[in-house]
Amino acid sequence: MIEDVVKRDRLVVLASLLLVAALAWAYLINMALGMSDMAGMGGAGDMGGMGDIAGGLKPWTVADGILMFAMWAIMMLAMMLPSAAPMILIFARVNAKQRDKGNVYVPTAIFTAGYVIVWTLFSLLATAAQWGLQNAALLSPAMVSTSAYLGAALFIAAGIYQWTPLKQACLKHCRSPLEFIMHHWRPGRAGALRMGLGHGAFCLGCCWSVMALLFVGGVMNLIWVAVITIFVAAEKMFPHGPWIGRTAGVAMIAAGVYLLA
Numbered sequence: 001m002i003e004d005v006v007k008r009d010r011l012v013v014l015a016s017l018l019l020v021a022a023l024a025w026a027y028l029i030n031m032a033l034g035m036s037d038m039a040g041m042g043g044a045g046d047m048g049g050m051g052d053i054a055g056g057l058k059p060w061t062v063a064d065g066i067l068m069f070a071m072w073a074i075m076m077l078a079m080m081l082p083s084a085a086p087m088i089l090i091f092a093r094v095n096a097k098q099r100d101k102g103n104v105y106v107p108t109a110i111f112t113a114g115y116v117i118v119w120t121l122f123s124l125l126a127t128a129a130q131w132g133l134q135n136a137a138l139l140s141p142a143m144v145s146t147s148a149y150l151g152a153a154l155f156i157a158a159g160i161y162q163w164t165p166l167k168q169a170c171l172k173h174c175r176s177p178l179e180f181i182m183h184h185w186r187p188g189r190a191g192a193l194r195m196g197l198g199h200g201a202f203c204l205g206c207c208w209s210v211m212a213l214l215f216v217g218g219v220m221n222l223i224w225v226a227v228i229t230i231f232v233a234a235e236k237m238f239p240h241g242p243w244i245g246r247t248a249g250v251a252m253i254a255a256g257v258y259l260l261a
Contacts, residue, residue, distance in 0.1 A: 013092045013108050017085050024078035031071065032220050060131060068130060072123035079211075079225065080119055080203065083174075083233040087199055088112055090177040094185075095192075106192040114196020118204055126211070133215065143219035148259045151216045155256030158209040162249025170205035171245065174236045207232055213252075 060068075092108040133139045138147050145151045161167050173180050180202075186194050210228055217224030231248060235241040 010089055010092055010096075013089060014085065017081055017088060017112075021078055021081045024074045024081075027074050028071075028078055028220075028222060028225070032222050035220060065127060065131070069123060069127040072126045072130075073120050075219075075225065076119040076123050077116070079229045079232065080115075080207070082229065083236045084112075084115055084199075084203065086237065087174070087177040087180065088115070090181060091192075091195070094181055104188055106189050110189050110192040111196040111199075114193045114198075115200040115203070116196075118197060118200025122204055122208065122211070126214075129215070130219070139215065142221070143215070144221070145216050152256040152259035154212050154216050155252045155259065158213055159249040159252030159254075159256065161209040162245050162252065166205060167209075167245070168242060170202045171235060171242060173199070173202040174206050175241060206235070 088108060088111065091111045095106055095108060095111075130139065130143070133145075133150075138145060138150055140146050145154070180199060184195055184198055186192070210232065213228065214224065217227075231244075235245045238244060
């Protein structure tokens with residue numbers, strides 16, 4: 001009976017994560033197709049002014065900033081929720097067993113909210129970075145770096161970071177959900193939120209440099225977005241994930257050197 005309840009809860013959580021990620025990807029696909037269609041008709045892409053904003057064709061208003069921030073926040077949901085699913089499912093399982101023991105039950109959504117908050121804050125920083133790069137005329141209308149030096153710097157920095165102790169420490173926490181639960185478990189709603197924030201921080205520490213590469217391949221280049229999403233998932237979930245990351249780091253450095261050459 002207890003196992004049936006745990007399985008049911010995990011199915012509900014998994015279905016919810018898949019639904020949110022699917023909706024986020026649908027939003028990104030719709031936006032990318034809309035911008036592509038408008039560009040094909042000779043415009044920069046409207047989408048409520050998105051093309052003009054992205055291309056730096058007009059100064060940003062507050063509404064423009066909110067629109068771009070929403071785009072980044074939804075993109076982070078699409079990219080990061082799939083690789084966070086194992087951790088969220090483990091939390092749901094442990095939490096359900098805590099409830100069966102008579103302890104306080106905390107909705108898994110609270111833990112997930114903590115994780116999402118971290119990536120929402122990153123989205124705010126990414127929006128500010130995009131604004132700065134566009135003001136400096138370093139991004140094209142397709143939100144791709146127009147400077148070989150900027151692209152090379154981002155590739156080389158990301159590649160070097162893949163080999164740093166900080167990267168490996170953060171990745172270890174992301175790859176070991178049970179270990180994270182054992183060392184960071186906190187009871188109650190505040191504890192669950194704190195755990196979600198902590199796991200999100202480790203995840204951000206693991207992936208921020210790779211996310212910066214969106215400015216090189218194209219913020220709305222869905223193939224590039226999908227490649228980074230798959231890479232992040234492989235690092236966290238595949239048996240030899242750390243070496244996948246290190247090998248990719250070498251490739252990133254090589255790509256940066258190529259751009260400089």
